[in-house]
Amino acid sequence: MEIFHEHSWDLTIAEAKVVQEKLKNKVILEDQLPTINYVAGVDVSYDKQKGITQAAIAVLNFPQLELQTHALARCKTAFPYVPGYLSFREIPAILEALNAVTIQPDLILCDGQGTAHPRRLGIACHLGVLINKPTIGVAKSWLTGDYEQVPLTQGSWQPLTSEGETIGAVLRTRTGIKPVFVSPGHQISLPTAIRYTLACTSKYRLPETTRWADKLAALQ
DNA sequence: GCGACAG
DNA sequence: ATCTTGTCGC
Numbered sequence: 384m385e386i387f388h389e390h391s392w393d394l395t396i397a398e399a400k401v402v403q404e405k406l407k408n409k410v411i412l413e414d415q416l417p418t419i420n421y422v423a424g425v426d427v428s429y430d431k432q433k434g435i436t437q438a439a440i441a442v443l444n445f446p447q448l449e450l451q452t453h454a455l456a457r458c459k460t461a462f463p464y465v466p467g468y469l470s471f472r473e474i475p476a477i478l479e480a481l482n483a484v485t486i487q488p489d490l491i492l493c494d495g496q497g498t499a500h501p502r503r504l505g506i507a508c509h510l511g512v513l514i515n516k517p518t519i520g521v522a523k524s525w526l527t528g529d530y531e532q533v534p535l536t537q538g539s540w541q542p543l544t545s546e547g548e549t550i551g552a553v554l555r556t557r558t559g560i561k562p563v564f565v566s567p568g569h570q571i572s573l574p575t576a577i578r579y580t581l582a583c584t585s586k587y588r589l590p591e592t593t594r595w596a597d598k599l600a601a602l603q
Numbered sequence: 604g605c606g607a608c609a610g
Numbered sequence: 611a612t613c614t615t616g617t618c619g620c
Contacts, residue, residue, distance in 0.1 A: 426610090427610070427611080428610095428611070428612090429610085429611055429612075431611085431612070464609095464610065464611075465608090466607080466608040466609065466610090467608075467609085469609055469610055470609095472610080473610075494609080494610070495609045495610065496609055499609085500609080501608095505609070506609075506610085520609085522609050522610085523609080523610090524608095524609065524610090525607095525608085525609080526607095526608070526609045527607090527608085527609090564609080
């Protein structure tokens with residue numbers, strides 16, 4: 384896995400903020416997708432006792448959404464969880480898992496925000512810019528931004544806005560179920576990110592990619 | 604100063 | 611994220 388914008392992971396919060404301000408200028412919010420044959424979900428779990436971070440990547444074929452392969456990677460937890468800086472805690476392990484997986488995905492769905500972030504560089508953007516690949520942020524809960532009530536029917540969505548700009552969408556993936564927060568990560572537009580999120584979702588609230596990664600990350 | 608805060 | 615039983619509803 385080639386890294387495009389290498390930087391240290393041994394940083395203070397203030398230094399991490401500088402990295403975010405610099406990398407946000409590298410984010411591409413236009414569609415630059417290849418033919419999508421494989422989609423992946425990434426997720427991270429923690430062993431609080433041992434101070435270990437474990438990342439899982441699940442690669443599914445598209446549009447069938449059947450699990451093709453997966454990889455796990457563990458590394459020492461080196462960064463605390465601070466809202467707005469999640470990527471500095473999770474990406475090191477994710478890069479190792481991506482390095483180990485045998486089928487490189489054409490699109491990655493991340494567990495967390497993309498541009499719906501205080502400095503527009505959520506984990507999906509950060510990962511996408513580093514590996515120069517299309518990514519989408521699909522978060523289970525709110526981090527920042529304002530939005531109106533979302534209609535109850537599946538596929539309905541409302542823009543997530545901040546300071547006059549649209550930074551993502553609150554999307555109802557299942558009728559009557561709590562919506563998810565979708566935002567572009569890298570090399571993708573918001574409408575396309577919404578379309579692929581729905582295309583990767585079948586019977587449950589979360590995309591199949593995320594559900595598989597969640598399940599695999601829980602393995603020890 | 605007060606409230607909010609992805610995983 | 612993680613700690614945790616039963617329970618309401620399709």
